[in-house]
């Protein structure tokens with residue numbers, strides 16, 4: 001899905017960009033940052049930095065659920081990621097040379113321009129000389145390069161990964177200022193990237209002028225911001241990250257970002273994952289689950305299925321609506337008719353307490369749900385009445401007294417449910433706890449209100465960035481702000 005979204009930007013052939021091209025305008029020289037690179041109107045702020053992959057539980061509670069970016073410096077070095085040393089052009093060519101890959105034909109992103117298809121071999125032969133940039137999903141034929149980052153290894157994250165995209169280029173490449181509908185973990189295996197990150201709270205300012213709503217990007221020329229055409233960009237505070245080889249950065253869903261890559265060769269892989277609203281503790285090795293050095297291939301767990309993607313879209317609609325009572329659930333969805341929404345609610349309300357908990361919402365049988373209630377997931381169909389006592393859980397539920405008439409369960413399920421029953425008995429309480437927490441908008445987030453830096457130091461004093469790290473960051477601030485304009489830009493490439 002992320003991939004098709006991403007590709008859709010290439011297929012618009014009309015031109016708009018020209019209208020926004022910039023003319024030097026001396027009368028506006030008093031506007032800070034006028035005709036300068038994006039972010040020049042004010043100093044960028046730093047983001048929280050740690051010295052390795054954040055553990056899944058801290059990553060969830062302090063960053064994902066708070067929708068705050070985190071910079072995991074040297075995370076790939078720390079786990080001796082094979083990609084740092086082995087993913088050379090020679091290796092990629094030898095292993096995937098015959099693959100057809102998607103190539104942008106301009107280093108400066110232009111969403112009106114078509115991309116083209118080359119073989120990997122052709123691309124590697126050409127890319128250092130020609131104006132091109134590989135942007136290609138690894139999902140179908142290059143899955144061997146997808147190793148699940150430790151921060152996404154458990155807690156439910158492992159079921160949310162929708163795609164992994166490779167970005168390979170040389171010299172300066174620049175993206176437009178845009179946001180994505182999915183959470184994003186960007187990891188850099190070679191080269192450098194400068195990131196401009198803008199909190200989604202600045203939505204009105206970013207989207208006030210020249211914003212293409214259906215493709216979620218701004219028409220602003222990121223190299224020469226015309227402050228007379230985009231005056232409200234002058235009001236925005238932003239964060240900067242200067243990524244180096246070995247670093248990963250979490251870019252929260254909805255945050256605007258602009259990426260400039262530089263140095264000779266740069267290779268990144270980014271992991272798109274659905275936003276996770278609830279962290280399943282029992283799914284992780286131990287409570288304070290330390291990040292492990294083990295990287296497992298995505299093949300072992302698979303990418304999120306299309307039905308799991310539908311589950312996450314449903315949760316996106318429900319997450320900020322308060323206690324999920326029957327009535328609230330019904331009014332939160334525009335799709336379908338009330339009777340069917342009520343039937344669906346009853347089938348998901350495993351513990352019959354007239355409210356849906358995250359554990360219920362994350363564990364109902366999504367394949368069965370999509371089959372019987374396509375309309376709830378905005379799919380066509382749904383005229384047929386589902387069986388009256390349809391239950392969307394494994395057979396163990398029936399031990400809690402729910403009448404079960406559907407005989408779809410096979411023998412395999414029986415042994416499975418035996419194993420699950422002990423854990424499941426603990427869930428009803430969870431459902432109540434969930435309700436108590438629900439009356440604030442942040443109720444799905446961690447209840448911890450401890451200071452992030454402290455919390456991180458506790459977890460691993462030596463690895464997370466210290467005072468010394470801060471100083472380094474400040475000197476980098478200066479470096480960035482002087483040196484913010486793209487390096488090695490050959491004008492004729494742009």
Ligand SMILES: *[C@@H]1O[C@H](CO)[C@@H](O)[C@H](O)[C@H]1NC(C)=O
Pocket residue numbers: 082085086
């Ligand atoms: C990485 O490359 C080295 C040197 O060529 C090789 O010995 C090693 O087996 C490779 N590692 C993996 C995991 O492929």
Ligand SMILES: *[C@@H]1O[C@H](CO)[C@@H](O)[C@H](O)[C@H]1NC(C)=O
Pocket residue numbers: 231232235
């Ligand atoms: C910038 O913000 C200030 C205070 O919020 C507001 O008064 C001003 O109109 C804003 N400027 C623009 C160009 O939106």
Ligand SMILES: *[C@@H]1O[C@H](CO)[C@@H](O)[C@H](O)[C@H]1NC(C)=O
Pocket residue numbers: 280282283358359360362363420423
């Ligand atoms: C939480 O994780 C455990 C262990 O993987 C799993 O059995 C259980 O179904 C999960 N719970 C939910 C609600 O997803």
Ligand SMILES: *[C@@H]1O[C@H](CO)[C@@H](O)[C@H](O)[C@H]1NC(C)=O
Pocket residue numbers: 411412413415
């Ligand atoms: C269930 O477990 C029993 C005993 O352990 C075993 O004999 C049987 O083959 C299992 N059934 C399935 C479907 O795995």
